[in-house]
Amino acid sequence: MQIAKKYLTEGLIQLTILLSLIGVRVDIDSYLSDYYTPLIEINVGPSSAYTQTPFHNLRDTLDGYSVHPKCPELDYFFASRRLLDEVRTLGSPRFPTQLNAWLVHQVSATDKADCGPSTSNNTDTNSGLENPGDEVRNDSEHLPDSGQEVCKTTPELGQRPCSAGACGFFKEEEDVKVKEEEEPVPLTQLAHSSTLEQESLLEGITALSDPARHHPPAIDIDQHWSNLLSLSVTDLDDLDSLVTERLSDLGTDITSAISQDVSLHDAMVTSAGAFGVASERAESRPVTQQQGTLLRLDSHSDASPGMAVGLAALPFATVCNLTGNVSSHSALGGCLDEAVFDQINQLGLEGLDTQLMGSLESIDPQVLEDLDSDSGLSLESSSGGPVSPGSSEMSSSSSSYCEDECGATGYSSEVDSVPSKGIMDYNTTWSPIDLSESVWHDHSYSSPAFFNQPSVTLPHKGIKEEPLSEDDDDGPRFDDRELSRDELRARALCIPFSVLQIVNMPVEEFLEVLDGHGFSPEQVTLLRDIRRRGKNKLAAQNCRKRKLDAITGLQEEVERLHAQRGRLLREKQLTAKTMGAVGQQIKQLTRDVLARLRDNSGRPLNPERFTLQxxxxxxxxxxxxxxxAVSTSTGNKTDKRKKEKKQ
DNA sequence: TAATTTTGTCATGCT
DNA sequence: CGAGCATGACAAAAT
Incomplete structure (x- = not known):
């Protein structure tokens, strides 16, 4: 896994360099940090409790990176998220779908007929997965190991190794592009001219193109590529949730949704308007022929490698989105949009999201039970919070009282991350995109669509209780014991607000609610209690977290002081030893001097009775x-005193 | 089943 | 004065 991660990270960097050459801006840090850091914080996050700080206090300062002083880490999160939002806004529409890449191989002209339609035939999920034998056979036919043969048999193949390198693993793109105009570049030559990683990765290409040397089973080759290069590109937000929670259910559908042949070269050439060569070639060829002759990126959507889906795919997802967005400014970009993004829309949005919706509707209540905390108020640090797209939406909201900017800030619980019945009813503007972007990642109560509902529309008497009672399918299974005590109380008193709403709404709005809905005194008391308990619960969690942090800090301080003490003791011993040696030298010198001196009668001085000062x-x-002698005696006395003090 | 840890709640003081 | 926060203490739930 580490190796794969290394490959993918380095590949991402190189691909970023490549994309920057063709004018595509890619901000790796935001993606890497945005994605991986929350994952870390889920497990061992140092300040998960701190992030629970009510965010309505922060809503006005988030854009300015001024966050709660107790949560300095959020600065980094928010900065990263802002960059991510900027990237997202580069192109619209946004496709929360997945895209698999990147098996790079050569396709001959005779293969165009087979490969070209594959781009449009997106429903065919076996672009390389189900027919690995065909892949190998085609490669063996058209990709001999000799570069000269490549030139002879497939004059266009020279372009493809470049494209293969352009898949993120070669540096000198311009040189290669020039070469590809002049003469085809053999794959092996390209592999030898690259870095170690390139060689390692292109080794697979050579292996594919060289059946004489390697005759592994076709499925092995495919698995090899799946492990190395099959990068399921997933939307940043719903990636890990999909992997962790719904992979088993959706794996097949994801595969079908994201398996498509996407020509990265299309995107590159499209985006590389600055390169005249590429532009000319792009204009001179029909689009259909382009798709057939250019590099083909077979999407091996092997859904099995969860990590490949979860970790490796992420950077490439952003890259793909960027490529698509940038390329949309040109004519070829339009082709790309039509040929790729429409398919992505069809397969990804309609297929995956409907699948998600369906699976959510039919979600096992046991899952809800697992996700639900005892009281429904849990201090789960939201993994998706920092990358939650709801931030941008909420930042523009003026009436929201639960702007979960950091995703874990505020009164949060996992229970609301799943569209449970009571919450789903408030979410009248729920959409698949919202679901995919928030539900699976944002483990907080504060789903944007949910909390951005104007309070005026909320208080429909019993609107929260209705679904709980009316659910015929899974309502009865949604046991009451899954609700917190406060939720049950609110239910009993027909309070049309959820606990998290009561807790997270600003005090002004809370007071308006108390005054403007004709609540009975019992209801008002309960509302106040719910709010107080919810606030206090978060405060207690924060307090405990701080206490633990303080303990940890004190333990570290103790260790540091212990080390310092040992160091000082050693230094003291060394000093004492040195002082003893110097004293002995002084005594010897004194004896020598006194032995040479004479008293008034000419006799030598007795060293026992005289000394030098x-x-x-x-x-x-x-x-x-x-x-x-007196002085020494006093010195001895002081030493004795010191020793006594020590004892 | 007992021991330990975690979590929710209350009371209280402070801002 | 009320709201919110911090924190000790207690009890229940979870492990």
Missing amino acids: CGANGRVVVQPVRRP
């Missing part, structure tokens, strides 16, 4: 030993 002016004076 160094004055402040540098003069050395002979003194009787008494005074030094």
